[in-house]
Amino acid sequence: MPAIPLLRRVFAGFALAVLTGCQPDLAPPLDQQLYIWQRQWRPAHEQALAESRADFSTLRVLALQAQPKAGWSRALVNLPRLKADGRPLIAVVRIDGQLPALDLQLAGTQIAQLLADWQAAGLAPSGLEIDHDSGSARLPGYTEFLLKLREQLPPGLKLSITALPAWLDSPHLPALLQAVDSSVLQVHAVSDPRRGLFDPLQAKSWAERWSRVSDRPFYLALPAYGIALLPDTGGAPVVESETPLNRPGERRELLADPQQLADLGRQLRDKPPAHLAGLIWFRLPLPGDRRAWSLATLKAVARGDTLASQWRVELAGQGGLFDISLVNVGNLDLAVPARVELNVESCDAADGLNGYRLQQSPQHLIFNRQSSVRVAAGGRRVLGWARCHGIEQGAWNVYP
Known part of the structure; x- marks a missing residue:
């Protein structure tokens, strides 16, 4: 075997070992x-x-x-x-x-x-x-x-x-x-x-x-x-x-x-x-x-995941009668928000539940927090109900 290729292989192996040895040791996970x-x-x-x-x-x-x-x-x-x-x-x-x-x-x-x-x-x-x-x-x-x-x-x-x-x-x-x-x-x-x-x-x-x-x-x-x-x-x-x-x-x-x-x-x-x-x-x-x-x-x-908080408003019901819930879709437990607003058509009746008081106008339902509780990550909490001719899906705002 020619000497020069052998020397090249030895040098390449040495260089790789040096480079590898220079890498910082990764701390084992706790x-x-x-x-x-x-x-x-x-x-x-x-x-x-x-x-x-x-x-x-x-x-x-x-x-x-x-x-x-x-x-x-x-x-x-x-x-x-x-x-x-x-x-x-x-x-x-x-x-x-x-x-x-x-x-x-x-x-x-x-x-x-x-x-x-x-x-x-x-x-x-x-x-x-x-x-x-x-x-x-x-x-x-x-x-x-x-x-x-x-x-x-x-x-x-x-x-x-x-x-x-x-x-x-x-x-x-x-x-x-x-x-x-x-x-x-x-x-x-x-x-x-x-x-x-x-x-x-x-x-x-x-x-x-x-x-x-x-x-x-x-x-x-x-x-x-x-x-x-x-x-x-x-x-x-x-x-x-x-x-x-x-x-x-x-x-x-x-x-x-x-x-x-x-x-x-x-x-x-x-x-x-x-x-x-x-x-x-x-x-x-x-x-x-x-x-x-x-x-x-x-x-x-x-x-070590990134912590994120996010609310989603969900409606459940039929015949114009809706239960309105807050869902915590993040991985962080949260106190319920101070105010939740929904766009609606005319409503015959509505009310807040579980520590929320309702403020109503012809185009909006506004739920204002009266007492604070935490909702677990992945959990839900009913904040009120409404009998309306229509509630716009996705047309809501949450204010912390």
Whole structure:
């Protein structure tokens, strides 16, 4: 074989290797997981699980909790449904931070029985997560508790903890993180609620600081829900979440902003902090969960899709009698618009429904919002009805 062609091939291969080596390494996609936090499972879980399966790799399920007055109690999880889902599974044990002390013997007994019952139902959790809001001064005792608990767990079962940004200032944090396989840094609902539910800049800063404390993998727990603040006689706000509180007073609604979370997710994918293993979303939404994003919006944010909002007005009826509905055809949950106008021919009767008041003229029906509610992505809401000789299809305007 002639020498020159061989040299050319060697040089070409070398050049290709150099060019390939100069390409920046693409960051692997961040793992996306879900918390299931309902204390009592409902039939609606079946559909929610099915619709979430393609976008979320792992389920972290509230399974057991200990509270100061109520003691230990199980979440009423549908174990056959969880088994049918088939995804990797992590059991979450919530231990209230207000407990005066951690009882290792009692906790170990409760956790061992939980794992045995799940195993008998055909479930094989890959991990156990302890969710305990320990004060920073008590971290040494918490570390000792975790080390001893780990000795009692089945071989191969990973141990993780929910962690708080306040621990970043503790000199005991490195030892705590060495006691577990991974941690879940919660960056929502960790400050005075009057300052908001979530701050993306603060969350990113906490994640970067956390990445420098330990070489163990960690996850970020991110919000996909809202709360309401009620005034209290003592001046401090009372938080209303999934369960309505029988208290008077005006509610101030706080909802995590999907666009803020989408922007943060993109930044973390583009430049992830060291040891960041993924994102865990709180929580799996069910139909009728008025303080959670819809699953459509949650999946769009997790995937990094562009968020878009769009209303469509639809008419349904016959014989001149129409139901008039708003349909959210985007992937972003929306508050109903302030005003909707339709071009019509003469109408014999009409009225607004579901928080809309009708203003009528010979050529227009104008529905004005009196109270605001959110409509989930893909959802619909009837805003009124009309008996008219004609309503122009497509001749409508929506004003936010």
